[in-house]
Structure formats: C-alpha cells, structure tokens
Amino acid sequence: MSIPAMLACYTVLQQLKLKTMKDFLFVYRADRSVIAQRSPEEVQINTQKWMDWIGSIAAQNKLVDAGNRLYPTGKVSRGNQVVTDGPFTELKETLGGYSLIKADSLDEAVALSQGCPIYEAGGSVEIREIHAM
Amino acid sequence: MEKNQLIPHLFRTEYTKITAVLCKLFGFEHIGVAEDIASDTFLAAHETWGLKGLPENPTAWLYTVAKNKAKNYLRHEAVFRQKVAGELKRGTTETDIPEIDLSAQNIHDSQLQMMFAVCHPAIVAEAQIGLALRILCGFGIEEIATAFLSNKETIAKRLQRAKDKLRSEQIKIEFPGKPEISNRLDNVLTTLYLLFNEGYYSSNHNTTLRKDLCLEAMRLTFLLTENENTNQPVVHALLALMSFQASRFDARMDDAGEMILYNDQDASRWDQALIQQGKDFLARSASGPKISRFHLEACIAYGHTNKADTPEKWNNILQLYNHLLALEYSPMAALNRTYALSKVKGKQVALEEALKLNLGTHHLYHVLLSELYTGSDDAQALASLKTALHLAHSPADKKIIEQKIQALTPPAQP
Numbered sequence: 001m002s003i004p005a006m007l008a009c010y011t012v013l014q015q016l017k018l019k020t021m022k023d024f025l026f027v028y029r030a031d032r033s034v035i036a037q038r039s040p041e042e043v044q045i046n047t048q049k050w051m052d053w054i055g056s057i058a059a060q061n062k063l064v065d066a067g068n069r070l071y072p073t074g075k076v077s078r079g080n081q082v083v084t085d086g087p088f089t090e091l092k093e094t095l096g097g098y099s100l101i102k103a104d105s106l107d108e109a110v111a112l113s114q115g116c117p118i119y120e121a122g123g124s125v126e127i128r129e130i131h132a133m
Numbered sequence: 134m135e136k137n138q139l140i141p142h143l144f145r146t147e148y149t150k151i152t153a154v155l156c157k158l159f160g161f162e163h164i165g166v167a168e169d170i171a172s173d174t175f176l177a178a179h180e181t182w183g184l185k186g187l188p189e190n191p192t193a194w195l196y197t198v199a200k201n202k203a204k205n206y207l208r209h210e211a212v213f214r215q216k217v218a219g220e221l222k223r224g225t226t227e228t229d230i231p232e233i234d235l236s237a238q239n240i241h242d243s244q245l246q247m248m249f250a251v252c253h254p255a256i257v258a259e260a261q262i263g264l265a266l267r268i269l270c271g272f273g274i275e276e277i278a279t280a281f282l283s284n285k286e287t288i289a290k291r292l293q294r295a296k297d298k299l300r301s302e303q304i305k306i307e308f309p310g311k312p313e314i315s316n317r318l319d320n321v322l323t324t325l326y327l328l329f330n331e332g333y334y335s336s337n338h339n340t341t342l343r344k345d346l347c348l349e350a351m352r353l354t355f356l357l358t359e360n361e362n363t364n365q366p367v368v369h370a371l372l373a374l375m376s377f378q379a380s381r382f383d384a385r386m387d388d389a390g391e392m393i394l395y396n397d398q399d400a401s402r403w404d405q406a407l408i409q410q411g412k413d414f415l416a417r418s419a420s421g422p423k424i425s426r427f428h429l430e431a432c433i434a435y436g437h438t439n440k441a442d443t444p445e446k447w448n449n450i451l452q453l454y455n456h457l458l459a460l461e462y463s464p465m466a467a468l469n470r471t472y473a474l475s476k477v478k479g480k481q482v483a484l485e486e487a488l489k490l491n492l493g494t495h496h497l498y499h500v501l502l503s504e505l506y507t508g509s510d511d512a513q514a515l516a517s518l519k520t521a522l523h524l525a526h527s528p529a530d531k532k533i534i535e536q537k538i539q540a541l542t543p544p545a546q547p
Contacts, residue, residue: 048452052474055455059467060489066459 021102023064023130024109028116030123032072032094049117057101057112067099096123100130140182143191144175148271151199153243154235156268157306158203161250161299164268170206174199200233207231244269245360246306248353252321255302260295261324262331267292270349279339280331280346314362322371322427325354329375333382340386347382351375369418370427376411377434380404392529400440408438429457433469447476464492468501480505496524500534507541515541 038046057063072094077083096118103109106129113125148171155167177198178191188194251264259281266272266280278288309317332346354372357363384402385393415431436450454470467490475483484505492498499521506514518541522534 048448051452051455051459055451055458055470056486056489058455058458058462059470059486060491061462061467063459063462 021062021104022109023100023102023132024106025128025130026067026099026101026109026113026116027095027126027128028097028099028118028123029093029126030096030118030121032096034121035096046117049120053115053117054099056115060112062101062103062112064100064102067097069097070095072096093124139187139191140175140179143178143195145271147192147195148172148175149269150240150244151195151235152268152271153247154233154240155199155203157243157246158231158233161296161304161306164296164299166206170199170202173202196235200235203233241356241359243306245356245363246308248321248356249309249317250299250304250306252317252324253299253302253304254317254320255304256295256298258324258327260291260298262328263288263292264295265324265328265353266346266349269353272345272349276342280335280342282335308362311362318357318363318365318367321357322354322367325350326371326374326427328353329378333378344382347375347379351379366418366421367423367425367427369414370425370431373411373414373418374427374431374434376407376414377431377438380407380411380438392533394533395437398440403438411435411438424456424460426457426461429453429460433457442476444477447473451477464495465497467492468495468497472501472504475505480508494524496521496526496530496534499524500537503537503541511541 054063054066058066075083101109101112103112106127109127109129113127116125118125151171151174152164152167155170156164159167174195178195182188182191248265248269251268252261256264263277263281266277267274272280274285274288274292277292278285281288308314329347329350332343332350335343335346351372354368354375357368358372380403381395381398383404384398384400385395387393411431412435415435418428418431433450433453436446436453439446451470451473454466454473458466458470471483471487471490474486484502487498487502487505490498499517503514503517503521506517515538518534518538522531522538525531525534
C-alpha cells in the first residue's frame with residue numbers, strides 16, 4: 001500500500017472512530033434516609049418516574065443497559081484487612097444503582113442525565129466514561 | 134368441498150408435510166427431489182381425481198402415492214449410485230428401501246425439525262421467511278413474490294441461494310441439543326414474528342394472501358407448543374401477541390382493502406374468539422424467569438384490545454414501552470412510546486422528547502410530529518405531514534397521509 005493510500009486509510013479510520021459513540025457509566029447516589037421514608041405508593045410512583053426517564057434515553061437509542069438498583073447493605077474488603085460493614089460513605093452519598101449509556105461526548109452524556117429522578121431526592125449522578133479493557 | 138377447492142386446500146396442508154418427511158429422510162442436499170415427488174403426487178391426484186372422482190380418503194390416497202413415488206425414486210437412485218460407483222455388488226432388494234413414515238408423529242417431528250433448519254442463523258432473515266413460506270407453508274413462488282412485492286425471478290434466485298447455503302453449511306434436519314435449543318428457538322420465533330408481520334403490515338392489497346401469511350405464522354408457532362422441548366413461555370407470549378393482532382385483521386380493512394387506522398376501527402368487528410385465545414396464551418406465558426420482548430409486546434397488544442382512551446391504559450402502555458425499549462431498541466417502539474407519552478403527559482412533553490429521537494428519515498416520525506404539533510402549531514403540523522408524504526414509499530401510506538393533510542388544511546375562505 002502506498003503512503004498516501006495508508007494516510008487516507010488512517011484518516012477514514014480516525015473518522016470512523018470519532019463517529020463511534022462512547023459508553024458512559026451513570027452512578028446514582030442519594031441520601032438513604034430520604035428514600036427510606038417513602039410510602040409504598042410513593043415508591044411505585046418513583047419507579048415509574050425512573051422507567052419514564054430510562055425509557056426516554058432508550059427511545060433515543062442511547063441506552064446500553066438499564067443497570068440495577070443496589071441494596072443499601074454490603075461490606076468492604078481490603079484484601080487481608082478487616083472487612084467493614086456499610087454504609088461506606090456518608091449517608092447522603094449512598095451508592096444506589098448504576099446504568100450504562102452511550103453518547104458522542106461527555107457533554108452529551110451529562111445532558112442525558114438531566115431529568116434523572118435522583119435529583120428530586122437531593123441525590124447526584126456521577127458520569128464516567130468507560131475505558132475499555 | 135368441491136374438487137376445485139379441495140386440491141389447493143390439500144396442497145397447502147399436505148404438500149408441506151410430504152416435503153418435510155421426505156426431505157428429512159433424504160437430507161437437505163436432495164430437497165429438490167423431495168419437492169418434485171410432492172409436486173408429482175399432486176399432479177397425479179389432479180389427473181386421476183378428474184377422471185375417476187374423489188377417492189374416499191384423499192389424504193390417505195396422497196400418502197400412498199407419495200410413498201410409492203419415493204420408493205421408486207430410491208430404487209432408481211440405488212441403481213444409479215451403483216452404476217456411477219462402478220460397484221458390482223448384488224442388486225438392490227426391496228428390504229434396502231427404507232420405510233416412508235407418514236404417521237402423524239413423524240410428520241409433526243419432521244416439520245418442527247425443518248423449521249429449525251430453515252431458521253438457522255446462517256441464513257439471512259429475508260431468505261428464511263421465503264424458505265419458510267415455500268417449504269413450511271407450501272406457498273408458490275408467485276405468491277411469495279406478491280407477498281414481498283417482488284418478481285418471480287428474484288424470489289426464485291433468493292430461495293436457490295438459501296437452499297445452496299443450507300447444503301454448503303451442511304445444516305441437518307434435526308432438533309438442536311438441549312443447551313442450544315433456547316438460542317435456536319429465539320431465531321425461529323423471530324422468523325415467525327417477521328412472517329406474521331409481513332402479512333400484517335405489508336402494503337400489499339391482496340387481503341386473502343396477507344391473512345394466509347398471518348394464519349400460517351400462527352399455525353407454525355402453534356406447532357411449537359405441541360412439542361415438550363419447544364413448549365416454552367416465550368412461545369406462548371408470541372402466540373398471544375399474534376392472536377391479539379390478528380383479532381383486528383378484518384376491522385382494519387375496508388371493503389376496498391384500504392387501511393382503517395386503529396382510532397377509526399369498529400371495535401365490534403374485532404374477533405372476540407382470537408382476543409380470548411390471546412388472553413389464554415398470555416396467562417400461560419406468565420411463568421419462568423424471563424420476560425421477553427414478545428411478553429412485553431403481547432401485553433401492549435392486550436392493552437389495545439380495550440379501546441377506551443383512559444389515562445390508566447396509556448400509562449400501562451407507556452411503562453411497557455419503557456421496558457421494551459430498555460430491553461431492545463427499535464424505531465417503531467421509540468415512536469409508539471412517544472405517542473403513549475403524549476397520552477399520559479400531554480403533547481408538549483412528548484414533543485420535546487420526540488425532537489430528540491433522531492428518526493428524521495422515517496415517514497412515521499413526521500406523522501407523529503404532526504400529531505404532536507396539532508393544536509399548538511397547526512402550520513408546523515401540516516408541514517410535518519408534507520415531509521412525511523415526501524418520505525413515504527407505498528401508495529397505501531401516501532393515501533393515509535394525504536387524507537390527514539386534507540383534514541388539517543383550513544377550508545378556503547369565500
């Protein structure tokens with residue numbers, strides 16, 4: 001292959017790479033004590049709000065995996081050291097779940113996180129680009 | 134039934150059975166022979182019955198003739214093989230000819246195994262549907278061409294390529310092993326689903342043919358429930374979906390074969406027996422750990438058997454679409470979800486989300502936009518319909534959009 005041809009090929013590959021969307025992890029954190037106070041009806045309404053929000057991302061074909069919620073209890077192990085019971089950070093910042101989405105850029109991923117029901121509970125979404133192994 | 138109607142009817146039902154059994158016996162490389170013997174059998178029936186009248190049991194008559202023709206073929210084939218191989222062994226005796234088993238059980242097994250072979254992942258989806266129509270449903274090349282809005286030559290070539298592929302990949306006519314059956318079953322169900330949709334959504338005006346496609350897809354899906362390995366909740370879910378959809382088949386077409394949209398349908402023309410059948414299969418589908426797309430789509434179709442425009446109904450449908458999209462994206466599901474959203478949260482909320490869908494090349498996207506603009510910005514609603522008209526391909530789609538444009542256009546001032 002000639003050098004100009006190789007260069008052209010390289011440019012095309014770069015462009016293709018740019019066009020490929022990146023994967024992002026959404027990490028949801030919120031104050032456990034706020035969430036624990038909800039009535040069964042409120043829990044049900046909240047679940048629908050989450051699914052409406054997830055459905056909105058999925059309808060744009062930007063959802064990779066809806067992910068899961070996490071139970072509040074768990075343990076932290078540091079190899080041979082003591083295994084500690086959770087919660088592991090401040091109550092306000094309990095890890096509550098995660099999703100995988102795809103977007104062209106971090107900014108677009110941040111835009112997609114708007115409308116997430118976690119904000120109503122004073123919580124946050126941490127948005128991290130996936131670095132494939 | 135008169136002879137003129139009986140032969141086409143028997144052809145559909147018995148041709149596929151005879152072909153499946155013979156093909157299973159001969160192997161896929163000789164599917165042409167199996168098809169020829171089945172065709173010859175019907176030719177013989179046509180001639181003999183025309184002269185002597187109908188036999189007492191036409192099916193048994195066909196099976197006897199097919200068996201004899203198959204045995205004859207095998208005799209000559211054995212002689213032929215020996216000649217070619219230059220072998221000088223003893224002549225073939227009657228005992229070397231295998232029994233042609235046209236029992237109900239073997240017919241059933243052969244058809245199911247054939248279904249798995251035709252829906253093998255090595256074959257492209259379009260060819261799978263064509264092969265299924267030809268081999269499993271007994272449709273003529275011309276009928277398949279009409280169903281696909283194509284011509285005989287293209288279809289014949291496509292089927293030939295698919296058959297060659299089945300041969301070259303050495304795909305066996307057999308049940309997949311237990312660990313494999315789930316994956317392979319998914320493939321079979323997707324093909325049957327596409328086959329059904331081909332009949333249900335095609336813009337073809339031949340209503341009888343379209344209904345036949347739907348009924349055949351249902352018949353084949355039903356076959357799967359009669360075998361313990363394939364009688365699974367996901368199969369019941371697909372049958373429920375097909376039953377609910379098919380219940381509206383007559384109501385969605387006027388006398389001239391033109392589409393009647395859901396909102397304008399006469400609900401009293403919905404087939405209640407099929408709706409009940411759908412409910413029964415949906416109840417049976419509710420077991421096992423997995424909720425498939427067919428479960429969700431069947432639940433949505435069930436929601437639509439209730440024509441009342443209540444917020445509860447639309448919220449249920451919206452939630453089902455949310456789950457369906459989270460499971461598997463499709464443009465149609467994205468459009469339908471946004472419509473459901475407009476029914477639950479109003480047109481403005483839905484419009485904001487619709488504008489993010491990035492489906493501008495689909496005419497139905499612009500039909501949806503028009504629906505959402507109507508009331509707040511009628512000029513934009515009209516402009517969206519004109520874009521839709523420009524993008525639509527089939528005459529049926531264009532006609533419906535033109536009707537909508539007419540309804541939206543303000544009457545000329547005197």
